[in-house]
Amino acid sequence: MFDERFKGRDFITILDYTRDEVETVLDFATELKERFKKGQPHKYLEDRTLFMIFYNQSLRTRNSFEAGMTQLGGHAHFLDPGTIYAPALEGDEVAYSTERVSDVARVLARMGHGISIRIYGDPVEWIYGKANRIVREFARWADIPVINMECDIYHPCQAMADILTVREQFGTFKGIKFVMSWAYSPSVHKPLSVPQSAIVAAATVGCDVVLAHPEGLELDDRILAAARKRAEESGGSFEISNDMREAFAGAHVVYPKAWTSKEFIPPIAEKPMLEETQALFDANKDWICDDAKLALADKDVKYMHCLPCDRGFEVTNEVIDGPHSVVFDEAENRLHAQKAIMALTMDEVGGGPDVG
Ligand code: CP
Numbered sequence: 010m011f012d013e014r015f016k017g018r019d020f021i022t023i024l025d026y027t028r029d030e031v032e033t034v035l036d037f038a039t040e041l042k043e044r045f046k047k048g049q050p051h052k053y054l055e056d057r058t059l060f061m062i063f064y065n066q067s068l069r070t071r072n073s074f075e076a077g078m079t080q081l082g083g084h085a086h087f088l089d090p091g092t093i094y095a096p097a098l099e100g101d102e103v104a105y106s107t108e109r110v111s112d113v114a115r116v117l118a119r120m121g122h123g124i125s126i127r128i129y130g131d132p133v134e135w136i137y138g139k140a141n142r143i144v145r146e147f148a149r150w151a152d153i154p155v156i157n158m159e160c161d162i163y164h165p166c167q168a169m170a171d172i173l174t175v176r177e178q179f180g181t182f183k184g185i186k187f188v189m190s191w192a193y194s195p196s197v198h199k200p201l202s203v204p205q206s207a208i209v210a211a212a213t214v215g216c217d218v219v220l221a222h223p224e225g226l227e228l229d230d231r232i233l234a235a236a237r238k239r240a241e242e243s244g245g246s247f248e249i250s251n252d253m254r255e256a257f258a259g260a261h262v263v264y265p266k267a268w269t270s271k272e273f274i275p276p277i278a279e280k281p282m283l284e285e286t287q288a289l290f291d292a293n294k295d296w297i298c299d300d301a302k303l304a305l306a307d308k309d310v311k312y313m314h315c316l317p318c319d320r321g322f323e324v325t326n327e328v329i330d331g332p333h334s335v336v337f338d339e340a341e342n343r344l345h346a347q348k349a350i351m352a353l354t355m356d357e358v359g360g361g362p363d364v365g
Contacts, residue, residue: 015353019148019155021141022163023210024235028243031213035173038342038349045080045345051362052082053352058121059085061158062096064132064140069316070158070166073343074125074351081348083122090132098143110143114150123355124151127158129200136275137161137201137229154354156347161200162229166350167315168206170342172214174335175262177342178311182245186307187211188260190253191222192323193296194267197286201268203315205232208247212236215243221256222249223293226270253296260306264313265298265323298324303333311335 014030023031044051059078063071071087078085090096094108102109117124126144133139140161148155157165172182179185189207204220205228211218218240220228227233233249240247250256257263270289273282303310312334318324329336 011356012353016357017152017154018354019157020165020350020354021144021148021155021157021160023165023168023206023213024239028213028215028239031169031172031210034169034346034349034353035176037353038169038173038345039177041348041352042342042345050082051080051348053356053362054078054122055082057081057083057123057355059083059123059125059156059351059355060088060117060121061085062088062090062124062126062128063158064090064126064128065130065159067127067158069340069343070127073347074158077344077348077351081352086121096143096147098146110146111150114147114155118151118153121153122357123154123156123351125156125158126160129159129161129202130198133161134275135281137271138276156350156354159200159202162202162205162232164202164206164315165210166343166347167203168210169346169350170339171207171264171313171315172210173342173346174313174339175211175216175311176214177338178335179261182211182214182216185216185261186219186259187216187262188219188221188256188264190220190256190263190265190298191226191293191296192265192267192298193290193294194319194322195290196267196319197269197283197290199267199269201228201271203266204228204264204268207264208232208236209239212239212245212247213243215245216262217246218248219256219260220247220249221253222251223289223296224251225272225289226268227272228268229271254302254305257302257305260310262311262313263298263303263306265296266314267319267323294322297322298328300325300327300331303328313339316340
């Protein structure tokens, strides 16, 4: 499917896309999923190359992008910043160890058809917003699409897979109570990107979104405002609760996951305040998704998580391995959603099966 609206565009945040465009991606992802299941070829990106730069670990993102490019007829290169000259912003350069992002972006853009980047946390010293600046700097210099594989503000591809899963499960977004909840983890090294993209995505398509978290674990004010605005535009709603049980009441989707406190990382804090964050986390160990809390939700509630999850902390084994869990559909949908994103943004010439 070739759609002029998507040609050559970056995919950094769902906020750059209208509701209609988001639903077009979901429709195309569904079509690609059906073709994949039937073994029908769908080589929209024959001979195209995606360069994937991973500053962080990954199971799902790397393999869904890499397998996705193969299935679309192209190829994905895995680039480890430690074995190239690590792309760095002006001012952060180290001679013969890093290379300015503007140079890396322009070199790769001469050789391939898309660049995707994962960067958050330690590689940017937990300075909130810096990873997003790096992704945007790539987009500024590369005249090919740049896809965000998770920065410190957004994880848009995860969020597309999330809402694709919701639509598959319920057939609609209207009237769906979507609860994005903080949950306890013994690790405080958790970016804000997944919950921030999830609430934006669910609000964009018209869900009734509830964000639940203990006090002190608020998300970025700009994202909250954007989610509220998107909910107003879509006919959905957006509320915040500081009570996990109250939030779960009548929920159709629960998505309990840990994220760190923006108050305890730069630029609000001078440096990452790990002990203070740990104390805040430890004071909220009861924020676990278990059978008792799930019983407060709708009888057909779906448990979601981007994975990897912290079993026994964020969620009990009974819930994640139980009948309400759709986490493996959600993980699989990374493949289909990203194939739709790549085919729509990287198909510059209208190639592929539909136009022969
Ligand atoms: N959900 C997600 O992005 O998983 P990975 O960290 O394994 O890529």
